[in-house]
Structure formats: C-alpha cells, structure tokens
Amino acid sequence: MSIQVLSPEVVDQIAAGEVVERPAHLVKELVENSIDAGATRVHVEFFDGGRIVKVIDNGKGMSPEDLPKALDRFATSKISKSDDLWSLKTFGFRGEALASISSVSKMTLTTRREGDEQAFQLVSLYGKKQPIDRVGGSQGTTVLMENLFENMPARLKFLKSDAAEHTAIKTTLKAMALAHFDVEFRIQENSKLVNFWPACKDRKERAEQILEIKPLFVGEASREYVKAYAVFADPHNVAKTAKNIWLFAQNRWIQDRSLQAAVNEAYRSLLMHGEFPIAAVWVETDPEYIDVNIHPTKSQVKFHDPSLAFRAVAGALRGTLEKAPWIQQSGQLRSQAQFGSAGGAVDYSDPAATYPSAKGLPNFATSENGAKVAQPEMPKENLAFQDSTFKTTQFQKKDFSFPTTSVQQPQMSYQTLAEAAESRQNFEMPAKAEVNSLNTETVAPVSGGYWSSLEVLGQANLTYIVTQHRDKMVFVDQHAAHERVAYEKLMNAWKGGKIDIQDFLFPLAIDMSPEKVEGLLLLAKDIERLGVFIEALGPGTVGVKAAPLFIKESVLGKVLDRMATEVVDQGGSYSLERAVGDICATMACHSVVRAGQALSIDQMKNLLREMDHFPLSSFCPHGRPVSVEYPFYKLEKDFGRIV
Numbered sequence: 001m002s003i004q005v006l007s008p009e010v011v012d013q014i015a016a017g018e019v020v021e022r023p024a025h026l027v028k029e030l031v032e033n034s035i036d037a038g039a040t041r042v043h044v045e046f047f048d049g050g051r052i053v054k055v056i057d058n059g060k061g062m063s064p065e066d067l068p069k070a071l072d073r074f075a076t077s078k079i080s081k082s083d084d085l086w087s088l089k090t091f092g093f094r095g096e097a098l099a100s101i102s103s104v105s106k107m108t109l110t111t112r113r114e115g116d117e118q119a120f121q122l123v124s125l126y127g128k129k130q131p132i133d134r135v136g137g138s139q140g141t142t143v144l145m146e147n148l149f150e151n152m153p154a155r156l157k158f159l160k161s162d163a164a165e166h167t168a169i170k171t172t173l174k175a176m177a178l179a180h181f182d183v184e185f186r187i188q189e190n191s192k193l194v195n196f197w198p199a200c201k202d203r204k205e206r207a208e209q210i211l212e213i214k215p216l217f218v219g220e221a222s223r224e225y226v227k228a229y230a231v232f233a234d235p236h237n238v239a240k241t242a243k244n245i246w247l248f249a250q251n252r253w254i255q256d257r258s259l260q261a262a263v264n265e266a267y268r269s270l271l272m273h274g275e276f277p278i279a280a281v282w283v284e285t286d287p288e289y290i291d292v293n294i295h296p297t298k299s300q301v302k303f304h305d306p307s308l309a310f311r312a313v314a315g316a317l318r319g320t321l322e323k324a325p326w327i328q329q330s331g332q333l334r335s336q337a338q339f340g341s342a343g344g345a346v347d348y349s350d351p352a353a354t355y356p357s358a359k360g361l362p363n364f365a366t367s368e369n370g371a372k373v374a375q376p377e378m379p380k381e382n383l384a385f386q387d388s389t390f391k392t393t394q395f396q397k398k399d400f401s402f403p404t405t406s407v408q409q410p411q412m413s414y415q416t417l418a419e420a421a422e423s424r425q426n427f428e429m430p431a432k433a434e435v436n437s438l439n440t441e442t443v444a445p446v447s448g449g450y451w452s453s454l455e456v457l458g459q460a461n462l463t464y465i466v467t468q469h470r471d472k473m474v475f476v477d478q479h480a481a482h483e484r485v486a487y488e489k490l491m492n493a494w495k496g497g498k499i500d501i502q503d504f505l506f507p508l509a510i511d512m513s514p515e516k517v518e519g520l521l522l523l524a525k526d527i528e529r530l531g532v533f534i535e536a537l538g539p540g541t542v543g544v545k546a547a548p549l550f551i552k553e554s555v556l557g558k559v560l561d562r563m564a565t566e567v568v569d570q571g572g573s574y575s576l577e578r579a580v581g582d583i584c585a586t587m588a589c590h591s592v593v594r595a596g597q598a599l600s601i602d603q604m605k606n607l608l609r610e611m612d613h614f615p616l617s618s619f620c621p622h623g624r625p626v627s628v629e630y631p632f633y634k635l636e637k638d639f640g641r642i643v
C-alpha cells in the first residue's frame with residue numbers, strides 16, 4: 001500500500017479513541033463545554049452504560065452559523081493563537097471533542113442564544129452532518145449523543161459493564177461539581193434522578209455536599225507562585241482507597257501521583273495502614289508555569305516545578321490538621337444535634353465557661369413538647385461516678401515505672417486502683433534508664449487545652465483512662481496517648497537537636513546484616529541527632545555508644561534494626577525526614593506506658609496535660625485513635641431514659 005493521507009473521517013475516529021475512550025470522558029467534555037458557555041445549570045442524563053448521554057445547559061448557546069463548525073475538528077471559539085494556550089480561561093481549547101464524539105455516534109445539537117427567536121438543531125450521523133432545522137427550545141444548548149461506537153464494533157467491546165461505566169460517569173460528574181461550586185447539577189441515571197446539587201456559596205459547601213461529610217475542614221498554603229487550597233475530612237473519616245482524593249489544577253480535575261502523595265504525606269501518622277484521606281485540593285499557579293496540554297483528555301498537567309506544588313498541597317492540609325480542629329468541634333456539633341434550639345443558648349465554644357472540668361454530668365430531661373432541655377448541673381456529690389474512692393486508693397508514689405510482662409495478660413475486668421496496685425506488685429522493677437518522664441513535676445500545667453479539660457474518673461482495664469467532658473464520656477488509650485507524646489517529644493528533639501542521652505560504659509553490640517550495618521553507618525551523623533551514637537564493631541555488628549535516656553535497652557536492638565531497614569530502603573534527605581518519623585514512632589512505641597499498667601489519677605492527669613503540648617495529639621503515631629467518645633445521649637438511650 002502506498003502512503004496516503006487519511007480521510008478526515010478516519011482521523012476523527014482515531015482521535016475519538018483518545019478523547020472518548022469511555023463514556024465518562026465524553027461526559028466530561030460535554031459538561032466542560034457547558035461551563036465554558038457560562039451555564040449556571042447543567043443537567044446530565046445517561047442510559048445504557050453511557051452509550052446514550054444527554055447534556056442540557058442554560059449557557060450562551062451558538063449562532064446557526066457556528067453550529068456546524070462546532071463539529072469540525074480543530075474548530076474552537078476559545079483560542080486563536082498558540083500564545084493563548086498559556087493564558088487559558090476556558091476548559092476546552094483543542095476543538096476536537098465534538099468532532100471526535102460526533103464521528104463515533106449519532107449526535108443531536110440543539111442550541112438557542114439569548115435574543116434568538118427559536119432554537120436551531122443539527123443532527124450528525126457518525127460525522128455526517130444533516131441540514132439544520134429550526135425547532136422550539138429554551139436558551140442554552142442540548143447535546144444528545146446516542147449509538148456510541150455503533151460504527152466501530154471493535155471499540156464497543158472495550159466498554160465495561162453498564163454499572164462500571166455509570167460509576168465512572170458519576171465519579172466524573174462529582175469532580176465537575178467539585179470544580180464548579182456555583183453551578184447547579186442535576187443528574188439522571190436511567191431516567192431516575194440520582195443527584196441534585198444546587199449551586200453553593202463556596203468550595204467547602206460544595207465538597208460537603210459531594211463527599212457527604214460534614215463538617216469538612218479548610219487549609220491554604222502558598223509556595224512561591226503556587227497556591228493550594230484544600231477541603232478535607234478529619235482523620236476519623238477515612239476511605240479504603242485513594243479514590244476520595246480529588247485533585248484540581250487551575251480548577252481542572254487531574255490525576256497526579258505526586259500531589260496524591262502530598263495529601264497522604266500531610267495525613268502521615270494520622271491514618272492507619274490501608275486508610276486513605278478524603279480530600280479535595282485545588283492547586284493554582286500562574287498559567288505560564290503549568291502545561292495543561294500534555295494529554296488529549298487533559299487529565300494530566302505538568303508543573304514547571306512539581307516540588308512547589310507538592311509542598312503547597314502538603315502544607316495546606318498539614319497546617320489545619322496540626323490544629324486538630326475537629327476535637328473541639330465534635331462536642332459542639334453533637335450538643336447542638338442533641339438539644340435543638342433549647343441547647344442553642346448554651347455556649348459550647350468555650351468549655352471552661354460552661355462546663356469547667358470539675359463539673360459533673362449534665363442532666364438531660366424531656367420537656368412537655370418532647371424537646372430535650374439542659375437542666376442545671378447536679379451538685380458534684382450526687383454523682384454516681386465519684387472519684388473520691390479513687391483518691392483514697394491512688395498511688396502516693398509519683399515515680400512511675402515500666403512493666404515488662406504486662407501486655408501478654410491484659411486484665412479483663414474493670415479494676416479498682418487498689419486491685420491494680422496489687423497486680424502492679426508483680427511487675428519487675430525497671431532499670432534506671434527505663435524510667436519514663438511521667439513525673440508530676442516535669443509538666444507545667446497548660447490551661448485551656450482540650451485534653452487537660454477532661455475530668456479523669458479512673459482507669460479501666462489497666463488500659464483506658466476514663467474521663468468525662470461536657471456531654472460525653474471520653475476513653476483515652478493510655479498507651480496511644482503516651483506514644484503520641486513521646487513521639488512528638490522525639491520529633492521536637494530531633495528538629496531542635498536536643499535530647500537527653502545516656503552513655504553506655506561498654507558499647508551495646510547489636511547484630512544485623514552487613515548491608516544494614518553499612519547503611520546505618522553512612523547516616524551515623526543523622527542518627528546522632530536522634531540521640532543514638534553508633535560505631536562499627538564488625539561487618540555484621542553495630543555498637544551503640546549512647547542512646548536516648550527514655551529508650552529501654554531491651555528494645556534498642558529492635559529500634560536500630562527498624563532504623564537500618566528504613567535507612568536501607570530510603571535515600572535522600574526528604575525520605576530521611578520520613579524515616580525519622582517512622583523511627584521516632586517505633587522508638588516512642590517501645591518506650592512508653594503499655595496497656596496493663598496501673599496509673600494514678602495524677603499520672604493520668606499529667607499524661608493528658610502533656611497531650612496539650614503537642615499538635616495532632618488525637619492519634620497515636622501509627623494512626624490509631626488516642627481516644628473514643630461515648631456521648632451521654634447514647635448512655636441515656638441505652639438506659640431507656642430517652643427514646
């Protein structure tokens with residue numbers, strides 16, 4: 001066969017393979033056209049696995065002269081010269097979506113401009129335009145696409161199940177709606193209304209609508225010419241996949257591994273393995289620093305400096321996550337939900353003002369009309385959950401030590417502290433280096449912090465600190481809490497280069513693979529900043545000359561091996577920072593109070609007070625929650641006091 005120039009029809013069909021690989025892609029193109037046309041309402045219907053799609057908008061419409069041109073390849077009203085590509089104000093610019101789609105389907109375009117007396121309609125059969133008709137119709141444009149790929153049976157085979165294609169379409173529409181909070185979306189699947197998203201006042205409100213989580217939190221950050229704005233769920237609300245990380249660049253929905261990693265990075269140490277954040281993130285930059293034209297479906301972009309975008313995104317989320325705004329908020333929201341307007345008079349925003357930590361259980365009663373009203377609090381003496389019994393039995397000893405045998409046999413019953421003190425006798429006495437820092441003297445009281453404001457009632461199962469706060473009971477996992485504190489201390493110490501260390505008279509020998517030994521020694525200087533001083537004792541042995549005071553000697557081997565694995569697996573300074581995080585988490589985990597250890601009221605209060613010193617303290621460094629809440633209304637319900 002000699003070389004021939006392909007006919008326009010074949011060119012369009014080839015292009016269609018790129019632009020409209022699957023129905024969700026063409027839905028995106030059609031909706032973007034509507035938005036480019038200034039629509040404030042977009043109505044999308046789809047049937048039959050997306051082989052029939054109808055998009056109705058109230059945009060500016062087209063003139064009868066432009067109507068046929070809309071279907072021509074590289075015909076666009078949006079740019080005229082190549083420079084325009086770098087200052088795009090519209091989503092479309094390639095002028096090939098309608099040409100491509102219409103070449104592989106039957107397309108009916110109906111359009112009417114403001115001021116025109118009627119609408120004009122153009123039908124195209126697999127790229128062959130029929131004469132224009134005058135029809136009735138309101139302002140805006142309707143694109144009806146039917147018989148997708150009927151002229152290309154090979155492509156039809158590539159479509160997935162109807163359900164899968166519908167899911168992809170709905171996902172795309174969510175993304176479109178997230179990008180355009182001020183546009184109303186109405187979505188029908190197989191003639192059934194499945195979503196109606198009225199226009200919103202801002203991105204946060206739209207995100208709450210689409211992600212169906214409330215409240216979401218907002219963060220912003222800039223790195224040079226890159227700005228990031230993020231709306232996201234607190235770390236209690238997680239997804240099982242990364243699909244709930246929505247990324248937008250210049251308000252275009254994009255897929256971007258690096259930015260996805262940035263979001264995960266921000267949640268680092270807040271989520272457990274297999275948990276993913278729920279977040280929508282918008283990255284904005286000067287148009288000259290971003291190329292949006294590297295992919296036919298425009299789903300990928302290229303940043304001039306990807307690391308700026310990464311840092312802006314991570315910073316936007318982290319800045320808010322570190323303030324853990326959900327902690328205060330949760331009580332507030334629940335209270336409002338519980339009390340309705342009657343409770344509205346109580347100001348929950350300032351815990352100290354209404355419910356100082358010494359106050360007792362708020363008592364709820366039901367008024368005649370059935371609404372819940374808050375009663376004045378009971379005098380403290382009447383409380384069933386009194387802590388005076390605890391006072392007499394709590395430890396006098398403020399020094400506090402590590403158990404070495406406790407975790408294997410957790411006590412299954414709710415113990416009094418007296419019983420706990422008994423069982424504590426069985427614990428081995430720790431070496432000096434194992435004594436941790438829960439001394440009452442060491443912590444300056446912080447007032448106003450959430451954790452300090454919890455009223456400690458006692459310890460349950462030698463594992464949980466039982467507290468109450470305003471309208472709920474809060475159970476704090478003592479190990480997780482202490483782990484978080486130790487972790488933050490370590491991280492701070494590492495950042496500030498200050499850590500209490502202990503020298504060993506003879507270096508502690510730790511055996512590991514030669515490769516790991518080598519890796520560790522290479523980073524000896526960095527590791528020193530963690531307070532661990534090492535030297536080579538042989539090809540397969542590391543000697544520890546000194547280590548932080550709070551790490552038990554018995555776990556040093558485990559910690560160093562873990563450290564070596566991290567160091568071997570990861571290189572570069574950024575990953576060192578991450579490795580340090582992991583290492584600190586491991587060290588923290590092995591150096592703090594375990595479950596199964598009795599704590600005095602003072603020790604528990606101290607631990608909680610220490611929690612207030614650090615941001616992000618509502619999760620342990622492995623992402624497990626530090627506390628769980630049990631609202632009183634749930635208790636009331638369980639007791640049948642309310643229905």
Ligand code: ADP
Pocket residue numbers: 029033034037057059060061062069070071075076077078091092093094095096097098099140141
């Ligand atoms: P592009 O969007 O890249 O310009 P398209 O093939 O998607 O290319 O659309 C071609 C042209 O058709 C657009 O430039 C626009 O002028 C017109 N058009 C398409 N859809 C609409 C619509 N919903 N409302 C008004 N004009 C439209």
Ligand code: MG
Pocket residue numbers: 029032033091092093095097098
């Ligand atoms: Mg377009």
